[in-house]
Amino acid sequence: MHFTWRDQPAPAIQADPNHTAVTATSGPIEGQTLTEDVLAAARALGLDLARQGAAPPHIRTLTITTPDPDAFDAALPEIDLLYREILGGNFGEITLIKGESLSFTAVAHIPPVTEYPVYLDYDAASLSREYSPRVSVPEAAQIMAAWRVDGTAHQKTRTAEISYGPDGAHTIDLYLPQGVKNAPLHVYIHGGYWQALDKKDNAHLCRKIVEAGIAVATLNYPLCPPASIGDIVTDCRAALAHLYKTADQHGYDGDWITISGHSAGGHLVAMLAATHWPQIDPDLPRDLIKGTVSISGLFDLEPLRHIGLNNALRLTEDDARTLSPMLLNLVSNAPFIAAVGGAESEEFRRQSQDYADHWRDRRKDIDYLEMPGLNHFTVVEALADTDSALYKKVVELSKPKA
Template sequence: MQFIQVETAPDLDDQNVPAGTRLVVTDQFNAGDGPTDDPVTAFRLALTRAAGAMMAEGAMPPHLSRMILCLPDIGVLQNRLIDYDLAFRETLAGNFPEISVVVDASLKGPEVALSAVVPPAGDPDAKVYGDFTQAEVNFQYSPRAQAPDHEKYFELWRVSGPAYQKNRRAEVWFGETPGQSFDLFMPEGVANPPLHLFIHGGYWQALDKRNHAHMADAMLKAGIAVAMVNYDLMPEVDLAEIIRQCRAAVARAHDVAGDYGYDRNRMTVSGHSAGGHLSGALACTDWTEFREDLPADLLKGSVPISGLFDLEPLSKTGMQRVFRFTAEDIAVLSPINMTPAVKIPVILSVGGLESPEFHRQSALFAEHMRRHGCQVSEAVMEGHHHFSIVEALTDPAAPLTSAIIQLAKTC
């Protein structure tokens, strides 16, 4: 999250916009009746209110042009910039506008105003991907639109994840930038346990390993070590770099196994949503090509959850402004186009309440991996949507959780 501190707030109405477009400017919003004790929470609430007003005028996050953030003290923003960044991403993903910060000591908390430039409306009946119109393909790939109660899961992850993160044995770095580390959790009283790596989702633009730390508990109690993997986020890095970072995380986990006491010969991986894409890419990785001293069967199993394996439809959504997928990206970075180097077992899972496109994505990857001789099975999660399915990892009796535990312990 990059910003410019200014003395006076710029006039959001004073923007040169292309002919045919429409400028939307919101009022200045504070946290309202929400809690304001924590400045980042107050910022999230103010931003959410401003975003809601913007969307009510037909402007979506990809249309953002400018943001004014008024604060009583800039010190908190500077000291907790990562937290502000994640709060913005949780609300508006990677659609960062030009951000002006104004300090006003008379304020009780943060206030936010937004502007957006809305392009001309196209033909609402035009097909942009298969039989889907623009609105339809956006809905198919918008888990929040499909799950009206999604905010309660984000709230849960903001609280439960960081609280559980305190139990980590270590934070292990595999690169020099802020996102390149994983949190290692070790089970009590288990010698040389298997290691399971989990990769978070957020459309490669949002969330953090700390939001998911509590999801390690069931696996730890089953005697499995867990690594919660982070990676740098879009738009600061592209998807090719994110895949490279996740491969580096696995390689690092192999290298430091002896330092922490888990079995480097029994490593499995799972990931949710964008993390499902990444765990699919890891399942297809030629590890000897990535690094010649690594074993070809470095990973003994992969569990993509609600994954994205064909990038082409995503390039037709409003998120393409951040993704910027080229035809070459789609060809090279879609797991359905990657050839697995070994016959790795794969378990796929999609919530029963998720959109047809999410189900189609997993079916495509299942067919692809079977065609290359991999054993593919499914963990059926009826009654779950895109967010509840990953939270179900806290339940050892859930079919998905028990499948991961079984894979990790028998690989």
Template sequence: MHFTQATDAPNLKEQDTPAGGRLVVTDVFDAGADMPDDPVTAYRLALTRAAGAVMAQGAMPPHLSRMVLWLPDIGVLQDRLIDYDLAFRETLAGNFPAITVVEDRDLTGPKIALSAVVPPAGDPDAKVYGDFTQAEINFQYSPRAQAPDHDKYFELWRLSGPAYQKNRVAEVWFGETPGQSFDLFLPDGVENPPLHLFIHGGYWQALDKRNHAHMADAMLKAGIAVAMVNYDLMPDVDLSEILRQCRAAVARAYDVAADYGYDRDRLTVSGHSAGGHLSGALACTDWADFRDDLPADLLKGAVPISGLFDLEPLSKTGMQPVFRFTADDIAGLSPINMKPVTAIPVVLSVGSLESPEFHRQSALFADHMRAHGCPVSEAVMEGHHHFSIVEALTDPAVPLTAAIIDLAKNS
């Protein structure tokens, strides 16, 4: 989250707009009547109100142009910049506008105003991908639009994940930037357990390893060590760098196994949504090409959950301004175009309530992996949508969690 500090706020109404476009400027919003004690929570609430006002006027997050943030103490922002950054991403993903911060010591909490430049409207009936119009392809790849109760999951992950994160035995770094680490959890009383790595989702531009820490509990109780993997987020880095970081995380997990007492020859991986893409790509990685001292079968199994394996339709959505996928990215970073070098077992899972496109994505990857000799199975998750399916990892009895435990213990 990059910002400029100023003494006075810029006039948001003084912006250029393209011919046929329009400028949207919100009122100034605070956190509401009940000001939370936590400044980041207050910021999130004010931002949510301002974002709602933008969208009520027909602008979408990719249209954001400027944001003014008034704070009583800019030092809090500087001290907790990562928390403010993640709160923005949770609300508006990686659609960062130009941000101006104004310190006002007379305030009791944050205030926010947003502006957006809405481009000229296109033909609403034009097909942009297959038989999908722009609105239709956006909906297919918008899990929040498909799950009206998604807010409760984000609230849960803000609370339960960080609370459970305190049980980690180590934070293991595999790079120098803030996102390049994983939290390691070890089961009690188990000698040389297998290690399962989990990669969070958020369309490569939101969320954090700490949001999902509590999902390690069921695996730990089954005698499996767990690594919750982080990575730097878009738009600060592109997808090729994110994938490189995740490969580095797996390599680092292999390297430090003896230091922490888990079995480096029994590594498996899963990931949700964007993490499903990354876990699918890891399943197809030529590890000797990545680093010549790594075994070809470094990973013994992969469980992509609600994954994204063909990037082309995503490049047609409203998220493309953050993704910035090129033709080379689509060809080189789509797991359906990657050839696995071993017959790695793969378990795929998609919630029954997810969109047809999410189901098609996993079916494509299943066919691709089978065509290359990999055993592929499915963990059926009836009654689950894009967010409830990953929260279900807390329950060892559901098919998805049971499949991960079985894969890890028998690797």
């Protein structure tokens, strides 16, 4: 969250002639803690946008009023994550103004409805629904809020926080199993459409994996915007390389590293599996990764260029091509599992199925795992269910073969 202006109204931005401009507001929010007020304001703003036929990606300017700008600045890293949890990385240009109470007011430009296909047989609205899990799962906001609360509590049990870069966006939480020396390492990468969430938010879902005698590392990475997906891929590669090189220092087995990720994290682990590690650093082994599990992953980014989501991602045609695992060589010779919920959209299921089918013709160790009845959010929670196929697959891959 970056402020373009302070102590002045946001200037009017002329909408394109075929767009409709609307103003949405949270109304005044007060009486709770600052972070609770931010969550309430973001939710109220989202509801008012929807009431007027707009969505978060349509935001062009955001005016934030607060009775204490200094306190707002001091809490900005946490506020940024809370806003993103509700509205993603859709800020537009922001002004911060002192006022009697906290409020968010957004000017949004709604594009015209198009009925012609923009990708496969989907028009823009239909394609957007396919790639909008928060819309298709009514309880999504409650699930993500529970992740934040439970993940924050679980984070207190971490063994160490490891830095692999210049700031808190480049950190890793490490959880070592008790009584196990030199445990194999499983690295988990969170989702959030590259725009939201934090390393702590799904960490509690990996508790049972740690109890199975496997060390777990959860990654932070810079979020879009301002980061690009290419930047995030580069940083995740740096994080994995750092974990490999510092294994002895932190007490896990760097020679047996497996990875998993959910949604955007599922895309990122597929990009890591497509990485030729000696080209990154000649001291890294080609087989650095011993197994990959992509949960509800995105393997072809081209459809995302045609929906409002791309206002935050800023993918070009070249970006979509070079950052789509479907179009890259699967360099890793280790097993790969493309997992997805049976209650997810057709497009999310197609992406995982197509990727598995593409490589299964060439490799015997590529599996497609569809879990009946699970949606885009409950599917990753299967990591915490010791009876689930997902948990069993992750644990099986994460333990070295005798």
